Amino acid sequence: xxxxxxxxxSAPEETKKPKNDTSEKAKASSGQPSxxxxxxxxxxRKSGADPDPIEEVQENxxxxxxxxxxxxSSAVDDGIPDATAPLPLxxxxxxxxxxxxxxxxxxxxxxxKEIGLTYPQFLAMTVLWETNNVPVGKITTKLQLDTNTLTPxxxxxxxMGLVTRTRxxxxxxxxxxxxxxxxxxxxxxxxxxxxxxxxxxxxSIEEVMDLQGRIMKLRDNLRAAGSS
Numbered sequence: 724x725x726x727x728x729x730x731x732x733s734a735p736e737e738t739k740k741p742k743n744d745t746s747e748k749a750k751a752s753s754g755q756p757s758x759x760x761x762x763x764x765x766x767x768r769k770s771g772a773d774p775d776p777i778e779e780v781q782e783n784x785x786x787x788x789x790x791x792x793x794x795x796s797s798a799v800d801d802g803i804p805d806a807t808a809p810l811p812l813x814x815x816x817x818x819x820x821x822x823x824x825x826x827x828x829x830x831x832x833x834x835x836k837e838i839g840l841t842y843p844q845f846l847a848m849t850v851l852w853e854t855n856n857v858p859v860g861k862i863t864t865k866l867q868l869d870t871n872t873l874t875p876x877x878x879x880x881x882x883m884g885l886v887t888r889t890r891x892x893x894x895x896x897x898x899x900x901x902x903x904x905x906x907x908x909x910x911x912x913x914x915x916x917x918x919x920x921x922x923x924x925x926x927s928i929e930e931v932m933d934l935q936g937r938i939m940k941l942r943d944n945l946r947a948a949g950s951s
Contacts, residue, residue, distance in 0.1 A: 830923045852910045859898045
């Protein structure tokens with residue numbers, strides 16, 4: 724096996740020269756064209772073979788590599804992430820949070836169907852189960868909702884007999900929310916929610932608590948950046 728066979732390049736076939744008493748030097752002096760040497764055909768480079776010195780490359784300022792044969796390759800072609808390339812949807816943090824929130828709502832939807840509440844209503848009731856007899860403004864702040872969104876929700880809870888809304892005797896501009904007996908009893912029916920949700924996450928309680936802390940930190944940082 725020859726050296727050319729070992730690196731994957733076929734040797735050119737020998738071309739028989741016609742017998743002629745006239746030498747090449749004589750042909751050149753007489754103006755006759757000399758026979759050209761056969762052109763070597765490029766072959767595909769095998770894995771591990773030495774690079775062909777003919778294929779010189781040049782990298783421009785944009786990070787793309789331009790070869791001598793005119794072809795251009797980017798960093799992505801070489802397995803290096805290209806910072807200028809558009810990200811696929813699954814790489815967006817906002818979509819990861821959005822889709823996770825949507826999945827969490829799906830878990831709660833089945834649980835809340837048992838007690839006849841929507842998810843926002845459940846959140847409002849959770850605040851009241853934590854601290855009863857509070858002004859509407861406190862729930863607005865706690866749930867991070869505006870008054871126009873929260874008021875219809877609270878009216879619905881009042882119509883269901885779960886809460887009462889009364890004016891503060893010292894400040895009539897302030898509306899006080901208070902749980903009814905039925906509203907307090909409803910909390911008993913939600914005691915298994917935490918276990919069901921934790922089971923659905925497929926993680927331990929320690930992992931959930933750590934994740935919750937990091938998400939809340941992210942939320943606060945994003946809110947601060949948005950308000951600046």
